[in-house]
Amino acid sequence: MVVSMELDISHVNRREIYRYLGYRGQIPDETVCYMIEEVLKELLRVVKPRNLYQSYECKVQNSEIRLWNEAQEGTIVFKSKKLADNLVQCEKVILLAATLGIEADKLLQRYEIMNMAKASVTQACGAACMEAYCNLVQEQIREQQLTDGFYLRPRFSPGYGDLALETQKVIFDCLQCSKRLGLTLTDSLLMYPTKSVTAFIGITKNKQGCHIARCSSCENTGCEFRYED
């Protein structure tokens, strides 16, 4: 189902924004902080975040993941060692797609013409808003699942580890992302609107700690934006 939830300015993690802008653990000066708050307000005024998700039964064998549900005929097969590791012991998987919508890209384009500093801030704020929105959606899913005694694994997206970007095509088909969210996929497998996310969320009976993904679980240790948690 397509759900839109209120994304509030208080949901957005400012430290993420600083991090995306290259501030390694430092707080920007007053001027930049002010600019960030201004851009966040403008961004949240114009964007129309939307999401949709669908739950599947799941079976993981070696590095093969099979998903199926009653609504769709047939089984969907993915191959990825890393995703299989992520989903091990999961009974179910939720496929999630979420987007801030085309408005975020429009705003970014405007600032790229009028004010490059603001454009860079918009880029970072957009990414942080997308993250915050995904967390919000995930929180809703967590509550629903908890009532049935299930827990969530961290989100896992195409392009992470050895999960091929080609996976996007399958997720787009399963969730009907184009028709229902207005998401499009370029031939080079990039999503447009650019502030969009697709992901697998494993559902398990095993109690989990926090399901929000951490940098320490990522193997790209040389990442510019990495922070230790």
Place this chain on the structure above:
Amino acid sequence: MRIQDVNLDMKIREKLGKEIIFFDGAMGTELQSRGLQTGEIPETWNILQPEKIKQVHKEYLLAGANVISANTFGVNSFKCRNIDYSVEQLVSAGIRLVKESIVEVREEFISQGEKEENLPDMYTALDIGSLGKLLKPLGEIAFEDAYQAFKEIVIAGDKAGADVILIETVSDSYEIKAAVLAAKENSDLPIVVTMIFDENGKLLTGGDVASVTAMLEGLGVDAIGFNCGLGPEQMMKLLPELTSCCSIPIVINPNAGLPSVVNGKTVFNVEPEEFAQKVKLLVENGASAVGGCCGTTPAHIKELVSVCKDMKPQPITDKNLTVVSSYNHAVYFTRKPLIIGERINPTGKSKFKQALRDHDMEYIYKEGLTQEEKGAHILDVNVGLPEIDEPQLMEEAVTGIQAIIDLPLQIDTSDPIAMERALRCYNGKPMLNSVNGKKESMESVFPIAKKYGAVVVCLCLDESGIPETVEGRLAIAEKIVKTAESYGIPKKNLVMDALVMTISTGKDNALITLEALRRIRYEMGIHTVLGVSNISFGLPERGKVNTTFFTMALQNGLSAGIVNPSSEPMMAAYYSFNALIGEDDQCMEYIEKCGAPSEQPKNAAGGKSSELTLEEAIIKGLTESAYHATMKLLEEGKDSLTIINDKLIPALDVVGKGFEEKKMFLPQLLMSADAAKASFEAIKKVLSESGKKSETKGKIVIATVKGDIHDIGKNIVKTLLENYGFDMIDLGKDVEPEKILKTVQEHNIRLVGLSALMTTTVVNMEETIKLLRENNVNCRVMVGGAVLTQEYADMIGADFYSKDAMGSVRYANELYEAGEI
């Protein structure tokens, strides 16, 4: 009975809106229940499982549906790339299956004793859905490519014998326009467009009911409405919005309620009886053709037909609205006047002319964004200069402006080719400036205006010039209205310009215009527009006369003033006028726009700080201070080169070094860059006043490679390199390797910067480098982007890997100093 004998007497176009017409229900879910697998393309069943497709069609026909949508929704050249069948094969098979189903069902009815003349109408619809691709400049496919893809479908469907074209479940007005043009230009079939709105009445790309209705009525489609996304109940809430602005028949095909997920399965809860009752409400409130979408079944349609078959549609009235629209909203001509921004126009502006010659699109976009910020409702776009390719530039300007600016555009040109190209690529219902009473003008402009549904500005002049009397101008207005009518253009799509002549050459000029204006608006009942500032031509202090005349014109029935929205007195007059005529509720707009300005926090970006040196202003990133400090230095007699070399560049170096040492950060680097840019503006201004040109260090080509649509990184690098005096040729994003090669060869370029964000697009970076090397161009390549590393850059044969924005500056400077750029 042969297939071609059926439907010979089809008149769906005449019946639309006059009697209730029933569409069929869902196809996808019906096929899934017949065994269609996930990932399987439903349209291949037109060839692989024709009997199953016919079974669905026949069930809907037996349920009483009049319009059967062929199983062609997802067929297009993009999707057919990876399957064994062509678009034509799938479309013609799809249409044939509907037609065969119709023949068989009619025979079945007749064999049951029904009389042939009593059988319900049965029509075959060519069903066209979205291409699933976003159009340029935001997305990856060109408007014309989308058009070609739709054209292929239309030609196949028309040839196979469809009775009507149904463009459905679409949510991007630009794509819809491409589909409608393809349908109109390649067939004579009636066109029905139903769109997918959310509960707030918005398309996924931001359009609203009023904006797309304006566009589609303008394009002359036969019926419009909603389908998918919502159930009948939610559509009922949106329907008044549609009926209030729509003057053509309305088609509504709702889902069987809103989808909900039960045990991971998407279900639609509205049962046939409830569905029929709720759709009946839609019919009572203005829908004249109804059917179903996701979750509806033959049982839903059967119930719907039995509940609604004896109903009569609500009469359709002409809402008589003068309206233009952008991709996301409509602007109506009403009692409350409008502001049309006049600044995108080279007339009398040497800087603008230079920008056009230099192909500096950013300059044009800035003019647009500023006017939007200042309160314009519509933007006039004029890019005509004798020495440039106006049609090409006009198309580019319109495409570029509408991608970033939300306002409707007024296409301003006298070149019919530029006119047509601009109207064609325009995303909405455009305004067109202008036609006049000359036979030649009307003959060339009206057919184009009619085709694209433009609102046309009509100048009250003709072969004998501009009449000096009120009556003379009215007579021309009458002539234009009559001629427009003969082209099928109604009065509501005309806006009259009674023409402003300066009072410095005739004392009654203002009075004649005002009286003509009043009579056109209130006696002829046509909205009006004026290029206000012409009134003061040849006088000193023109703003004063302009403002007074503007107020007088507003009082005499001016619907829209073509003015400079950055002129504070003009805008003050405008807001005051609205408040005075009771068109500003509680004077809120007046208070907001004309009240005391709100306090800006000190030191905020762009704020002014008194008396900083140029170095300080740049280091702190204060644009206005940088501009003023530069001006001051110039006034003191410092020459521009000294300012650049002794002050500007050293200040930038301080920031650049701070950035590299991680003491300063990206936003600060860019604020300084913007401040430096302002300083350059000041220098350029003074140089051009003294007839000199600023020198540059040489040209660099920069581009985001093919397939990649992220270009902020590239734009950051471009900004910085410009600061350091390089002349940047920015080819944009998603750039073909061939285009980069061509530009490098044409301009004899020695350095190219390439950006790519994803592993999937780095391959195109490699391809570009390969192409440059193969052609032996003497040029270096620097690369950058999120996924790149030094190793990767080496592997694909780049000369330099820039790990951040400053890296490219250092490299370019090194090459410059070594005399290699």
